[in-house]
Amino acid sequence: xxxxxxxxxxxxxxxxxxxxxxxxxxxxxxxxxxxxxxxxxxxxxxxxxxxxxxxxxxxxxxxxxxxxxxxxxxxxxxxxxxxxxxxxxxxxxxxxxxxxxxxxxxxxxxxxxxxxxxxxxxxxxxxxxxxxxxxxxxxxxxxxxxxxxxxxxxxxxxxxxxxxxxxxxxxxxxxxxxxxxxxxxxxxxxxxxxxxxxxxxxxxxxxxxxxxxxxxxxxxxxxxxxxxxxxxxxxxxxxxxxx
Amino acid sequence: xxxxxxxxxxxxxxxxxxxxxxxxxxxxxxxxxxxxxxxxxxxxxxxxxxxxxxxxxxxxxxxxxxxxxxxxxxxxxxxxxxxxxxxxxxxxxxxxxxxxxxxxxxxxxxxxxxxxxxxxxxxxxxxxxxxxxxxxxxxxxxxxxxxxxxxxxxxxxxxxxxxxxxxxxxxxxxxxxxxxxxxxxxxxxxxxxxxxxxxxxxxxxxxxxxxxxxxxxxxxxxxxxxxxxxxxxxxxxxxxxxxxxxxxxxxxxxxxxxxxxxxxxxxxxxxxxxxxxxxxxxxxxxxxxxxxxxxxxxxxxxxxxxxxxxxxxxxxxxxxxxxxxxxxxxxx
Numbered sequence: 001x002x003x004x005x006x007x008x009x010x011x012x013x014x015x016x017x018x019x020x021x022x023x024x025x026x027x028x029x030x031x032x033x034x035x036x037x038x039x040x041x042x043x044x045x046x047x048x049x050x051x052x053x054x055x056x057x058x059x060x061x062x063x064x065x066x067x068x069x070x071x072x073x074x075x076x077x078x079x080x081x082x083x084x085x086x087x088x089x090x091x092x093x094x095x096x097x098x099x100x101x102x103x104x105x106x107x108x109x110x111x112x113x114x115x116x117x118x119x120x121x122x123x124x125x126x127x128x129x130x131x132x133x134x135x136x137x138x139x140x141x142x143x144x145x146x147x148x149x150x151x152x153x154x155x156x157x158x159x160x161x162x163x164x165x166x167x168x169x170x171x172x173x174x175x176x177x178x179x180x181x182x183x184x185x186x187x188x189x190x191x192x193x194x195x196x197x198x199x200x201x202x203x204x205x206x207x208x209x210x211x212x213x214x215x216x217x218x219x220x221x222x223x224x225x226x227x228x229x230x231x232x233x234x235x236x237x238x239x240x241x242x243x
Numbered sequence: 244x245x246x247x248x249x250x251x252x253x254x255x256x257x258x259x260x261x262x263x264x265x266x267x268x269x270x271x272x273x274x275x276x277x278x279x280x281x282x283x284x285x286x287x288x289x290x291x292x293x294x295x296x297x298x299x300x301x302x303x304x305x306x307x308x309x310x311x312x313x314x315x316x317x318x319x320x321x322x323x324x325x326x327x328x329x330x331x332x333x334x335x336x337x338x339x340x341x342x343x344x345x346x347x348x349x350x351x352x353x354x355x356x357x358x359x360x361x362x363x364x365x366x367x368x369x370x371x372x373x374x375x376x377x378x379x380x381x382x383x384x385x386x387x388x389x390x391x392x393x394x395x396x397x398x399x400x401x402x403x404x405x406x407x408x409x410x411x412x413x414x415x416x417x418x419x420x421x422x423x424x425x426x427x428x429x430x431x432x433x434x435x436x437x438x439x440x441x442x443x444x445x446x447x448x449x450x451x452x453x454x455x456x457x458x459x460x461x462x463x464x465x466x467x468x469x470x471x472x473x474x475x476x477x478x479x480x481x482x483x484x485x486x487x488x489x490x491x492x493x494x495x496x497x498x499x500x501x502x503x504x505x506x507x508x509x510x511x512x513x514x515x516x517x518x519x520x521x522x523x524x525x526x527x528x529x530x531x532x533x534x535x536x537x538x539x540x541x542x543x544x545x546x547x548x549x550x551x552x553x554x555x556x557x558x559x560x561x562x563x564x565x566x567x568x569x570x571x572x573x574x575x
Contacts, residue, residue: 092442
């Protein structure tokens, strides 16, 4: 049995089939990229796994437990963390408090939660901004806070929705380093939606490609970029020639 | 023990706030000796009572960010439980009050469960409706006195078992004690796991869910804590007024006043409901009695009252406390 198994997921938004019969499996410790053009159903697939949407049919199994139709808080408690493409810019809580909410997922004690939150913040080099409110921070840092918040819930599988969009090349480099470190040092399995091909190719061990709600390819990054379907649907001829 | 320490620990507040709290506490303690007339004592009792209501409302309404406009029904539950048990079975206050709290909490779970399927405006409307329904039932229910209300049997002064006194000073210290219990509880609450989770829910529900928070359950818990606070205040109202009817305990205007005072003072802050009550209760009372006596000026107090609320909410949505914090930030 695989770590995360997705079998025949179908999600139909009243005529628009966002996910059509998608199946794949992820093994523990892997880094998997999920790519595809806009509207291909990537975020829907994430939401079906995490529980924001209930799939019309199909099955999701995580660590040998059927989690199909679980609510997001239940999948989180089962060990799946996620970050959002758009982080709501809020003014109500500081960075430290945000991350503490994540730690409270695994403890009831405030001091323990605080200690763990500080630990995560230190690990991501966010100590300096711990007392800022999220709206006071640049977008790259906001993303990192979202990541820290999810990490504080101690996930075994972390699902990242476009964690690098809007970042400059140096910042992307940092994120790549960070993700690799999380994967190797903390043994967190990573599953990421990404548009920046450079990053996908660098960081993922395997890539899944969606188009119009269907899985059109799956394989090693080096094979994916040569795959005709993928070139046609997503990468474009120019990208393929440039390689 | 740890919780008690947390409740009494105000060290994360600024020095000015802590000194303010001490001065305020000294004032409260000595108030009955420093030239308090019977009218001002009544106003002070009202102020403490509404602070207590507001602090309760602040759990779900302030920290949780849910526009809750049905707190009066729990004032009703608290006061009716105390009054009826005293009239029917001569049950002392100290027994009927906890039972009132239990009924209020039980009832809040029952209606909170369907209520928190709703969000935003729909939730606000539903809370108003549940409160109105309960008032209508009590208005027409002969067994509990219907719209006429019920009078409590009067005991000899001072009766600490039934909490009946001739002098307002006793009531004053009694409500002050309840006020401090509420204040310490809220001081613990804002630092508790539930407090943090509610603030996250208020900020971003989707993110909260992704962090393992069962949103609906958290809201229900906060709602029932709020209800318990309000029921205590209701119980106090019964023994203080010695007469209750649906109009004085379950009116929509009472629900709105509770929410309004907390919002005006500053929702989601420990001091907010207290500041709100400190502004609105005296304003309500003094303006009302002063202008009400003037020929042709009756009703103007409501306009002033409403105008003030509009000005504050337009200037700073976080209320009076938000304005104070804004100025403090500028000063730095």
